[in-house]
Amino acid sequence: xxxxxxxxxxFPPKTAEGTEKLRNTRAQLAPLKPKYISVTFGAGGTTQxxxxxxxxxxxxxxxxxxxHLSCVGSSRESIREILKKYREGGIxxxxxxxxxxxxxxxxxxxxxYANELVEFIRAETGDWFNIEVAAYxxxxxxxxxxxxxxxxxxxxxxxxANSAITQYFYNADAYFRFVDDxxxxxxEVPIVPGIMPITNYTxxxxxxxxxxxxxxxxxxxxxxxxxxxxxxxxxxxxxxxxALCERLLAAGVPxxxxxxxxxxxxxxxxxxxxxx
Ligand code: FAD
Numbered sequence: 001x002x003x004x005x006x007x008x009x010x011f012p013p014k015t016a017e018g019t020e021k022l023r024n025t026r027a028q029l030a031p032l033k034p035k036y037i038s039v040t041f042g043a044g045g046t047t048q049x050x051x052x053x054x055x056x057x058x059x060x061x062x063x064x065x066x067x068h069l070s071c072v073g074s075s076r077e078s079i080r081e082i083l084k085k086y087r088e089g090g091i092x093x094x095x096x097x098x099x100x101x102x103x104x105x106x107x108x109x110x111x112x113y114a115n116e117l118v119e120f121i122r123a124e125t126g127d128w129f130n131i132e133v134a135a136y137x138x139x140x141x142x143x144x145x146x147x148x149x150x151x152x153x154x155x156x157x158x159x160x161a162n163s164a165i166t167q168y169f170y171n172a173d174a175y176f177r178f179v180d181d182x183x184x185x186x187x188e189v190p191i192v193p194g195i196m197p198i199t200n201y202t203x204x205x206x207x208x209x210x211x212x213x214x215x216x217x218x219x220x221x222x223x224x225x226x227x228x229x230x231x232x233x234x235x236x237x238x239x240x241x242x243a244l245c246e247r248l249l250a251a252g253v254p255x256x257x258x259x260x261x262x263x264x265x266x267x268x269x270x271x272x273x274x275x276x
Contacts, residue, residue, distance in 0.1 A: 005035035005192070005255035006276065007066075007165075010262050012039055012050030021262060026058070028264035032271055035255070036064035036093055038132075043099030044073040048082065056089050065091060066132065070099025071111035076120065079111075083125055095132040095165065096121060115156040122160035133157065135164040135191055137178040138171065141212035150178075154185050163189050165257045168196035168213050170240065172247050190254035195245060197258070197266030198223070198237025199230075238266065242273045249274065
């Protein structure tokens with residue numbers, strides 16, 4: 001179990017209240033000794049300062065921080081500037097993404113896909129950064145085909161990524177099959193499952209619709225049947241996600257990456273149940 005690594009994901013808060021809440025969440029999760037905490041980045045640079053502030057604060061607390069960096073809508077110069085700030089702040093770990101252009105925001109920019117960003121980061125900064133990329137066991141919603149999506153993932157890793165974090169999923173078999181397909185191409189990069197705790201039915205269904213993660217019918221039906229009974233949603237969600245994590249850990253996954261949504265409760269509860 002020792003060489004497994006666990007990480008947590010936050011998003012940059014937009015208000016003073018949100019910042020305080022996140023500090024509190026961090027204080028609750030820090031004792032779980034994550035390998036690192038990552039902080040998301042709004043595509044088009046919308047959270048640039050917030051992401052930077054959050055990662056610097058995490059590093060000051062003595063925890064490794066990994067900012068996400070999405071390239072859609074960006075110029076090479078603007079990405080160079082951001083990388084410079086991260087280096088100056090002693091950041092050595094980054095999650096490199098394409099991102100999704102917010103609707104109504106203009107130009108595509110100078111990068112089309114995440115592999116181009118990974119290549120650029122390597123060309124500009126050599127081995128300074130440990131680079132993570134995104135993986136999609138149930139396929140990216142815009143992928144032309146599963147094979148095409150796999151080829152694109154391979155290209156992104158070959159551009160210089162060290163490891164990958166998956167989109168969340170509740171079908172473990174999709175993850176196992178994806179990892180097998182990647183291994184069949186000869187790549188040995190760690191592919192860490194992204195874990196989304198379940199605490200809110202409406203929000204989960206909305207997210208899943210957009211990102212192409214499938215909520216199995218039996219899970220969705222049960223959650224729906226609880227209506228506004230948040231306690232039952234939470235208890236059932238905890239059972240489902242803990243069982244998923246147990247299965248993944250038993251199969252020897254390299255670690256787990258928790259999408260915390262800036263709340264400590266569900267992640268901590270799963271952690272305790274897993275007796276990590
Ligand atoms: P890519 O790897 O570029 O893939 C995007 C699509 O293009 C795929 O369908 C792929 O098959 C296809 N493709 C890739 N390369 C090529 C090519 N050369 N030619 C043709 N097609 C190609 N979004 C944010 O905005 N901010 C975040 O902080 C953030 N964090 C995330 C963290 C994780 C772990 C994950 C899984 C997702 C995150 N996202 C984030 C969402 C992500 O930005 C979206 O899923 C986005 O649509 C794709 O980003 P990507 O880096 O996977 O893109």
